[in-house]
Amino acid sequence: MDRNPLDPLLIHPEERGLVTDLYQLTMWAAYRRHRQGVRGVFELWFRELPPQRGFLIFAGLAPALGFLQGLRFTPEQVRALRELPAFSGLDEGFFRSLEEFRFSCDVWAMPEGTPVFAGEPVLRVEGPIEQAQLVETYLLAAVSFSTLVASKAARVRLAAGEARVVDFGSRRAHGPLAACWAARSAFLAGLDGTSNVWAALRLGIPESGTMAHSFVLSFADELSAFRAFAETFPERTFLLVDTFDTLAAVERAAADRKLRFLGVRLDSGDLLALSRAVRAILDQHGRREVKIVASGDLDEYRIWQLRQAGAPIDAFGVGTRMVTSEDAPALQAVYKLVAVQEPHGPRRAVAKSSAGKETLPGAKQVYRESDASGLFLRDLVLPVEAKPPQGFFQPLLLPVMRGGRVVSPLPELAEIRRYVHEQLSRLPEGVKSLEKPEAFPVVFGFGEKPQATNPEAGGRRR
Amino acid sequence: MDRNPLDPLLIHPEERGLVTDLYQLTMWAAYRRHRQGVRGVFELWFRELPPQRGFLIFAGLAPALGFLQGLRFTPEQVRALRELPAFSGLDEGFFRSLEEFRFSCDVWAMPEGTPVFAGEPVLRVEGPIEQAQLVETYLLAAVSFSTLVASKAARVRLAAGEARVVDFGSRRAHGPLAACWAARSAFLAGLDGTSNVWAALRLGIPESGTMAHSFVLSFADELSAFRAFAETFPERTFLLVDTFDTLAAVERAAADRKLRFLGVRLDSGDLLALSRAVRAILDQHGRREVKIVASGDLDEYRIWQLRQAGAPIDAFGVGTRMVTSEDAPALQAVYKLVAVQEPHGPRRAVAKSSAGKETLPGAKQVYRESDASGLFLRDLVLPVEAKPPQGFFQPLLLPVMRGGRVVSPLPELAEIRRYVHEQLSRLPEGVKSLEKPEAFPVVFGFGEKPQATNPEAGGRRR
Structure with a gap:
């Protein structure tokens, strides 16, 4: 070729x-x-x-x-x-x-x-x-990576509660296609948007993003950069405030009555302490409606900690650790x-x-049992030719x-x-627990005696 | 669109x-x-x-x-x-x-x-x-993923010594493009081939691969599968011998005087013990020229252990752990x-x-110093406008x-x-040590006093 x-x-x-x-x-x-x-x-x-x-x-x-x-x-x-x-x-x-x-x-x-x-x-x-x-190779690559990121993103979604969460991982994904597919997986698993323009245009995922540190550095001073951006995007400005001194930047921006912005983004430092201090400054200046976005090496564990500690963060940008599923970068x-x-x-x-x-051996069907309220109780994996189980079972x-x-x-x-x-x-x-989750009961029904999964999270090998 | x-x-x-x-x-x-x-x-x-x-x-x-x-x-x-x-x-x-x-x-x-x-x-x-x-986003995604896998593969290459090593990771890479790019990075870092057909055709990387367990299972018995494959590929047959009982499979294959094969592949179990036992069986049957290939969750650490223990393995197939750089799946x-x-x-x-x-701050050049034998001594990172250092320095x-x-x-x-x-x-x-490597000296020369890197592996943040 x-x-x-x-x-x-x-x-x-x-x-x-x-x-x-x-x-x-x-x-x-x-x-x-x-x-x-x-x-x-x-x-x-x-x-x-x-x-x-x-x-x-x-x-x-x-x-x-x-x-x-x-x-x-x-x-x-x-x-x-x-x-x-x-x-x-x-x-x-x-x-x-x-x-x-x-x-x-x-x-x-x-x-x-x-x-x-x-x-x-x-x-x-x-x-x-x-x-x-x-078709084995491609199917495995497509399904296992998409599932890997969707599974990680679902955990991020659970950890973030009502906060908005956006995929910022394109630059650290495993190449450009992984970046685009990660945006897709993250969105379907519950994230609210992506920074990836391809994913926004091709997949209709809400787009997100404003400015980088380089933008701030390119101006003679920080406030000029903020003003230039806000003039260009009067309805959508989020200021990146940690290029030099975060609190000083927020103070200056908040005090500038002509500067209109919807939010500020923190991308480094102690996000708990900074978000509190930033919130206080914004509120002192009557900017209660201004949102705080946090980013920088975030994952479900860190987001959970921040929320548990009461960090006044309205939205999270999640990147590397989600799109590479850093704590478990491959599924078997x-x-x-x-x-x-x-x-x-x-x-x-x-x-x-x-x-x-x-x-x-043999082709299988997975039946998922629910209780009357719809809560999932257990899965039954049976040979396709077996009689479907009675009760609230859904073939998957x-x-x-x-x-x-x-x-x-x-x-x-x-x-x-x-x-x-x-x-x-x-x-x-x-x-759904982020740490030490319980195992969902999966019963493999073969031969006379259905074999139970082992009780550890992760279930049984096969 | x-x-x-x-x-x-x-x-x-x-x-x-x-x-x-x-x-x-x-x-x-x-x-x-x-x-x-x-x-x-x-x-x-x-x-x-x-x-x-x-x-x-x-x-x-x-x-x-x-x-x-x-x-x-x-x-x-x-x-x-x-x-x-x-x-x-x-x-x-x-x-x-x-x-x-x-x-x-x-x-x-x-x-x-x-x-x-x-x-x-x-x-x-x-x-x-x-x-x-x-161009930031794409450049980062392209360079950091390619570098991630090349760096991991170089370690695999170092660990494997003279043994042949082939990339088998396409199915577990982060999607199909990551699979192809990982094959490229692995090959340039010193691997000998890939199972990825796209990479073989588009990039000219030597192709590798023979049969899966499914092939063996599709026949009435293992030996029929081996014979059918060897008849189709008389010059290139490697038998996958661990579908049922590895040693029994090797014994049967080795004893079949009409069966011609170049090698056997072990994909599960205790690779050290099995490779020794398999070598012995092959040798007993006068099949000294038959090679042993090992695969299954391998990385540089495991390959190094196997070689240190003297495992008679001629070639390694490396997949998931290399193409996802599993122990460090992202570079900063x-x-x-x-x-x-x-x-x-x-x-x-x-x-x-x-x-x-x-x-x-400022655009930089990296100068690498060598000794008279060509061994790298240290790097000097200087502003582009600085005078190039004297001596055996190469601008990179x-x-x-x-x-x-x-x-x-x-x-x-x-x-x-x-x-x-x-x-x-x-x-x-x-x-180049696989564990606790020494830090290569990198000196950042700015202002009057060049600042040395910290002595830990990984060097200094900037």
Whole structure:
């Protein structure tokens, strides 16, 4: 493939099929020769929850389905693949099969935004085994990162109570696409906006942001910078007040009767002490309506501490620690074959027994039980062919793709956000605890005796 | 902007200018009104090194310059920006200035792959202040993530000695683009290949990968799976042997005289004990040439332990912990205004004094001193206008862009990789230590008395 050494190294949508592990394609070649017509069932789940996580928010379904829909290899890509040493000596039929490939699997998934727990399948793909296998890498990358940030952001949302919270993480995310996807995950999990312009335009997330320290430094003095900004944005000015001396800056700004501003932002120092002192100065000057925004290495723990201490902070900007999920930067997401079907044969449930990485065989459904008030009680994971349990049980895996086509329109992001809010309100309080959360009960019902999850937060491995 | 709800949510190269923080554009508007013709100088550096890092490998220059080159806003994008509430009420000139914008700054940078330390500028942008400001977000995201993974991968490379090491992290990276960029960073830092097909085709990184557990499970028995794969890839077969019982699988495969394979992969269990037992079985069967590959939650610490214990492992596959830099998933990268120039006026050095986030004023050059054998002795960070120091000093910041155009062809990835290898060989051993590394001496020479860095690893904040 031709390459301009100065392209920005982004993934063109047409190239998305190439974002895969080589072994997906070597297996494709071997399946083609030796397992023609075999169908496979794969499930995606999170092996364990990270420490301090009582739940995850399943996210990334829209980019995952966007990936699957229309997935193909262009003739140019197939020509390039022919040149890879890994594929030298393969027959013509292999390359032709890649060129002819159109994704034709069926996909089930939980609604995006659903709280999930360890070991529960969140997505299932059924179809020609080489196709269902091929998509593993991208699906895992899309779902696990989106879920990682949505889960972290949900905790930030819980910690912040009624305060406004905005994503400021674009610069510290793992590259530009992670920045954009993190904005999406954070918003659906309950944040109020983002600084990311792409996410504002492409996803309709409310945009947020005013000035950097450099803006203040570029003027001869701080007050000139404040005045210039307020003149440009009379209705939207938040002053960044910690470039030199925070309290002096607030004093000067508050005392300037001609200076109109909605808020001030603190980005360094002791946020509790500073927010109190700043509030007092603002109030002394009759600027009671002026809001205080805090940012700088914030996460759910720090926000909780500030709120517990009564810091008069109206809004938080959260960045690095949320978009990298710094205390747990990866989820143990896996995508495993759980059943195989020979041509015209019955389905055979399969599982691996690798030490510490055992899997449970067979396609599964997750049923979530609620009490009469709607509070979630427990999940029951059963073979798909099992009789659904009686009572207030809701099956969570629903068909989302049939033969490679999406079966119904995806919800808008704002709708997913409302759904997350509603779902979180139904989760037991202990499960939502920021530290040492209780484990939500998940029962894996296989064979005669349903096996309970282990009682530690994070639940059981599978 | 029109949006297909089923697009894969990738960033089209034409949209890259939108991957920015809103405040870059609000400041643009205010600069336009109040600071016409003002030029700015911005520097990018890492505030501190994470614990256990004695050095970083500066990476991400190629995607950063690819971003800058040809950066612009399309008329459609500007139309969409007009609709954002943040920009309501702004004058027509603002939107026209975005549409007319072509990046015209000068850029200096260290060569990609250079070892760097806390507080040293790795990149400098000079030009119209609104332009130099605009690119902050993307530059930080590109450079800090690329550097994060290159720095981690360099440690993996050091730990693995002569063993082959391959990037297997695509599924656990922070989304698909992070997967591709991580493959690039890992390779330039010294890894030998990647499983990522996009990176193999687009960047020419040697590809690696054979089979997953699902492949084994899809057959009636393990040996049939092995035979089918080996028949398809007679010259490249590595058997994944831990789906059920590792030693039994190796015994059966080794005993099958018709089965030809180059290696076996262990992906679970006690890798030290298993690699020894597997080596013994292979040797008993006269398969001394068969290699052992290990994977599964590996990082530099675990690889070092395995090698110290004498594990007979020929190659390592490294994933999650490297591509997320799990023990330190973010770098404190910043991009700050260090000088301002009024139209026809002199340059004024600027700095902020925010608590704990102070900066050093003025544009800087980094001089690296070597001894006669080429070993790096120390760095001297001086104002650009200072007289270069005498002796074996090499200036590290070189012009890479003039008026928005790249001044000379960028090195090929393989060339960067050789450069990293050479540079690492010149770093003092103690600085390369995996745990409690020594601090490389960096002297910030400002005013009369050069100020030494603090002696802890990680160096001084600025």
